[in-house]
Amino acid sequence: MIQLRELSVEFDEGFQLKHINWQLEPQQHWLITGANGAGKSALAAVLAGYGEILAGSTSGLPAKCGWVSFEAQAELIQAELKKDDADITDVISLGTPVREIIFTDEIDPVMARELINKFELDYLLERAFRKLSTGESRKVMLIRALSCHAQLLILDEPFDGLDSATHTLLQNHLAQVVLHTPVIMVLNRFDEIPDFVSHIAYMENGELRHQVQREDTKAYAELYQLLHLKTTELQVPEADADSKTPALDPAAPLVKLHNICVKYPDMVLIKDLDWTIKPNQHWQLSGPNGSGKTALLSLITGDHPQCYTNDIFVFGFQRGNGESIWQIKQYIGYVSTALQWEYRVGTSLRNVVISGFYDSIGLYSKSTDRQKQIADQWLALLGMQNRADQPFNKLSYGDQRLVLIARAMVKHPPLLILDEPCLGLDDLNRQLVLALIEKICAAQETSVIYVNHHAQDRIAGISRYLTLKKSCDNS
Amino acid sequence: MSNNYFNTLPLREQLEQLAKCRFMHMNEFTDGVEALKGKKMVIIGCGAQGLNQGLNLRDSGLDVSYTLRQTAIDEKRQSYKNATDNGFTVGTYEELIPTADIVLNLTPDKQHTPVVTAVMPLMKQGACLSYSHGFNIVEEGMQIRDDLTVIMVAPKCPGSEVRAEYVRGFGVPTLIAVHEDNDPQGQGLALAKAYAVGTGGHKAGVLMSSFIAEVKSDLMGEQTILCGMLQTGSLLCFDKMIDKGMDAGYASKLIQFGWETITEALKYGGVTNMLDRLSNPAKIKAFDLSEELKVIMRPLYNKHQDDIINGTFSSTMMADWANDDVNLLGWRAETGETAFEKTPAGDMEISEQEYFDHGILMVAMVKAGVELAFETMTAAGIIADSAYYESLHETPLIANTIARKKLYEMNATISDTAEYGCYLYNHACLPLLGDFMKNIDTDVIGRGLSSDDNGVDNARLIEVNEALRSHPVEAIGATLRGHMADMKKIV
Numbered sequence A: 001m002i003q004l005r006e007l008s009v010e011f012d013e014g015f016q017l018k019h020i021n022w023q024l025e026p027q028q029h030w031l032i033t034g035a036n037g038a039g040k041s042a043l044a045a046v047l048a049g050y051g052e053i054l055a056g057s058t059s060g061l062p063a064k065c066g067w068v069s070f071e072a073q074a075e076l077i078q079a080e081l082k083k084d085d086a087d088i089t090d091v092i093s094l095g096t097p098v099r100e101i102i103f104t105d106e107i108d109p110v111m112a113r114e115l116i117n118k119f120e121l122d123y124l125l126e127r128a129f130r131k132l133s134t135g136e137s138r139k140v141m142l143i144r145a146l147s148c149h150a151q152l153l154i155l156d157e158p159f160d161g162l163d164s165a166t167h168t169l170l171q172n173h174l175a176q177v178v179l180h181t182p183v184i185m186v187l188n189r190f191d192e193i194p195d196f197v198s199h200i201a202y203m204e205n206g207e208l209r210h211q212v213q214r215e216d217t218k219a220y221a222e223l224y225q226l227l228h229l230k231t232t233e234l235q236v237p238e239a240d241a242d243s244k245t246p247a248l249d250p251a252a253p254l255v256k257l258h259n260i261c262v263k264y265p266d267m268v269l270i271k272d273l274d275w276t277i278k279p280n281q282h283w284q285l286s287g288p289n290g291s292g293k294t295a296l297l298s299l300i301t302g303d304h305p306q307c308y309t310n311d312i313f314v315f316g317f318q319r320g321n322g323e324s325i326w327q328i329k330q331y332i333g334y335v336s337t338a339l340q341w342e343y344r345v346g347t348s349l350r351n352v353v354i355s356g357f358y359d360s361i362g363l364y365s366k367s368t369d370r371q372k373q374i375a376d377q378w379l380a381l382l383g384m385q386n387r388a389d390q391p392f393n394k395l396s397y398g399d400q401r402l403v404l405i406a407r408a409m410v411k412h413p414p415l416l417i418l419d420e421p422c423l424g425l426d427d428l429n430r431q432l433v434l435a436l437i438e439k440i441c442a443a444q445e446t447s448v449i450y451v452n453h454h455a456q457d458r459i460a461g462i463s464r465y466l467t468l469k470k471s472c473d474n475s
Numbered sequence B: 001m002s003n004n005y006f007n008t009l010p011l012r013e014q015l016e017q018l019a020k021c022r023f024m025h026m027n028e029f030t031d032g033v034e035a036l037k038g039k040k041m042v043i044i045g046c047g048a049q050g051l052n053q054g055l056n057l058r059d060s061g062l063d064v065s066y067t068l069r070q071t072a073i074d075e076k077r078q079s080y081k082n083a084t085d086n087g088f089t090v091g092t093y094e095e096l097i098p099t100a101d102i103v104l105n106l107t108p109d110k111q112h113t114p115v116v117t118a119v120m121p122l123m124k125q126g127a128c129l130s131y132s133h134g135f136n137i138v139e140e141g142m143q144i145r146d147d148l149t150v151i152m153v154a155p156k157c158p159g160s161e162v163r164a165e166y167v168r169g170f171g172v173p174t175l176i177a178v179h180e181d182n183d184p185q186g187q188g189l190a191l192a193k194a195y196a197v198g199t200g201g202h203k204a205g206v207l208m209s210s211f212i213a214e215v216k217s218d219l220m221g222e223q224t225i226l227c228g229m230l231q232t233g234s235l236l237c238f239d240k241m242i243d244k245g246m247d248a249g250y251a252s253k254l255i256q257f258g259w260e261t262i263t264e265a266l267k268y269g270g271v272t273n274m275l276d277r278l279s280n281p282a283k284i285k286a287f288d289l290s291e292e293l294k295v296i297m298r299p300l301y302n303k304h305q306d307d308i309i310n311g312t313f314s315s316t317m318m319a320d321w322a323n324d325d326v327n328l329l330g331w332r333a334e335t336g337e338t339a340f341e342k343t344p345a346g347d348m349e350i351s352e353q354e355y356f357d358h359g360i361l362m363v364a365m366v367k368a369g370v371e372l373a374f375e376t377m378t379a380a381g382i383i384a385d386s387a388y389y390e391s392l393h394e395t396p397l398i399a400n401t402i403a404r405k406k407l408y409e410m411n412a413t414i415s416d417t418a419e420y421g422c423y424l425y426n427h428a429c430l431p432l433l434g435d436f437m438k439n440i441d442t443d444v445i446g447r448g449l450s451s452d453d454n455g456v457d458n459a460r461l462i463e464v465n466e467a468l469r470s471h472p473v474e475a476i477g478a479t480l481r482g483h484m485a486d487m488k489k490i491v
């Protein structure tokens, strides 16, 4: 059993792994995954004995590791190049032939021979290692790792640069290896995950954020999605040219609330508040429970009855002058827990997304093919393209939230209101939602109001803050 | 004393009015709320319909305020709070009625005569008076000043639904009518259409009907299948399960939530779909039971329809109004004392399918009630569209109220008129089904069919499926549900 306890490790480039607590049982085969730069390869390297331990401890690290990785490959090639530099004679070095690279003392020659045959590498044996293509040298690395009687096999993106025939060969071979040797895989895509992987470790910012058992299908699916969001370039699907809202005056604020008061018979919730939101500003609205965040937002969305008794200018309309709430809502995308509760319908994911074009809960109009297409693009963005026809109410809570964010965004609204979008979500789903929000903020087309009762819980891209205090003004 | 308007008409006109009903096309509403833009709408009463219709109309960009009786304002009653808490202007009749272009009478039906008598003299020349139910005009023969336009915009749902559906971006099916005796400027229809748009009704389907067709069908639906059948069914099914030694908490739960669950299937795909949720043997069983029920109950449905058409029902009820509602209040108390009402639902899990499998008799009762009400109404000359809304369409809505708080909630939500009729039905129907219930066992209510009952005769199954699908309520239902775009299929 391998154990890492509160382990912090530093690598040459200054990269650190922090507070890693991890336990690997002999029968387990782990996948380490995460976005680029999250620390996947570093964690794998720790198992191979690399890195400088800053704090914490390890136990049970294998004496002999088979390690295939870009880093290990680079290391070997570097060593080869050094040999060249070290050559003081005029004779041009041909470099170490592959045969010598493979058949070292540590290698079981019978096993290596067998693999060379399998991978059909005979023709390479006499060539210089450093002259090989990436795919070829990767195969050499694999043969070394697989024939050294390793106690632990670490395969960091082993499929990178392999042709599909070799890929299959390797998969089949690994299926045998795992019967007697624990394997650690590092992959940044779930699609390639071999069947034998029993556990998944998810890295982020040098921390081991999630450990999930493969059998836990729900957690597994969520992790899949998180990875998908973190690793794909966000290509926000286009707006629908046919359902465009009337253009807004770019010089006018989106929202101008003046001297706002919200009163209930037993209390004053908001008093004398001014708030102006200009195009392309991102805001974070925070304050304790009961400080009036949701009420304030519903004045903007037109869902609060007192929007008729306040001085409210929204999207070109001074409220209470004969405009309808649907004229207001067409400019707003809105997500909240309350909306999710309202949205208890058995309609398909696709229709939920399309309903965003109509600002309705449920879909009551015949949608166009173009709208369907756009909805499907959004679902693809969320990694849910295969579930477009599934009923919304059968989705996990976190997935529902993601779909509702897509619903809010589908029409490219000038203003997106996210009222505690992470409320009630577990850590994994929170990160999913936050990842999506950050991408939307970065796209700079929609102004975002992000509501959270912790002011310190900040999102990259949001630079303006409005904090409400709880009114103790009971009258 | 009042004079039944319907009874003053010659037969030819009675028939013509009863048969008035047309499903309006979406493109008849392209003017939106234009006809009401900038006009002053003053609502009398701020209860279930008043408040919710007003919220919708205001959110549609219309100018809405409320007038309440002086005592309600002075005592700051609930209706006063409803209006002021929502930021509406509230005033007395004298303050607001003279300014109104359209007065929306949304007080309880039994108050209509005094209320209309009080406000009519204050109304502007040429203004419009609107109702959400035609009882006052049709059954009490209320005479309205000649210069006033009289229209009706009747949402076919409780007030809370009127609001909830609007907020979701939809609406509830709505019936509109113009009182032909009072349309001096010929603008009644334009106003009614704009009003229906303002409440969101046009999105869910609008029926252009008459005051008479609305009243006679509304009364029939509410007192028979909608409230009556569900109340009688609840009491009989509960007592049967207790009688057979079943757990009271389970019995209570099966019924309280069962109506809602099985009629949800009705909402999506009519009676056919509701029965399709059963296994084949159970379906045949439910079908046979409902056929039996229809034979036993048909005379009762006929009687209700006859009493409604000839005015016996309304005059009986109005006599009770005049007698301080002694009957109504007594029956209400009686309902509160029934074993079903007093037994709380157990906390066991009942799956959605189990409500069907263990509630075969309930399915049979809903089917029998819907079909009988529909058949009786259409036989009385009411158009199928209207009969559909007043029977099948509203059943799930009423069932929802039972799921919330049993019969108490149902009777509190529906109008006094519906409640009164519901008790009449219940009193007649309970003994009527006495013998029938003697032969009922827990296989059809409470426990479900045993595995020995698994055999199904193919020919019989085909016959049953055919009969289900060819009932006229299914054809009109499919058309009207289709009209609501992708709507209830999706919701």
Ligand SMILES: NC(=O)c1ccc[n+]([C@@H]2O[C@H](COP(=O)([O-])OP(=O)(O)OC[C@H]3O[C@@H](n4cnc5c(N)ncnc54)[C@H](OP(=O)(O)O)[C@@H]3O)[C@@H](O)[C@H]2O)c1
Residues within 6 Å of the ligand: B044, B045, B046, B047, B048, B049, B050, B068, B069, B072, B077, B078, B079, B080, B105, B106, B107, B108, B109, B111, B114, B115, B132, B133, B154, B155, B156, B157, B158, B159, B413, B414, B415
């Ligand atoms: N409920 C439904 O499902 C439904 C559906 C469609 C149509 N409708 C129709 O809508 C109308 C209103 O029904 P509702 O259910 O909304 O009634 P409701 O909830 O009982 O509300 C009645 C309102 O009228 C006020 N009111 C009562 N008596 C009054 C009087 N004598 N003078 C002035 N105001 C009075 C009440 O306020 P105060 O007592 O505080 O004065 C209350 O605000 C009826 O015509 C009904 O048939 C109802």
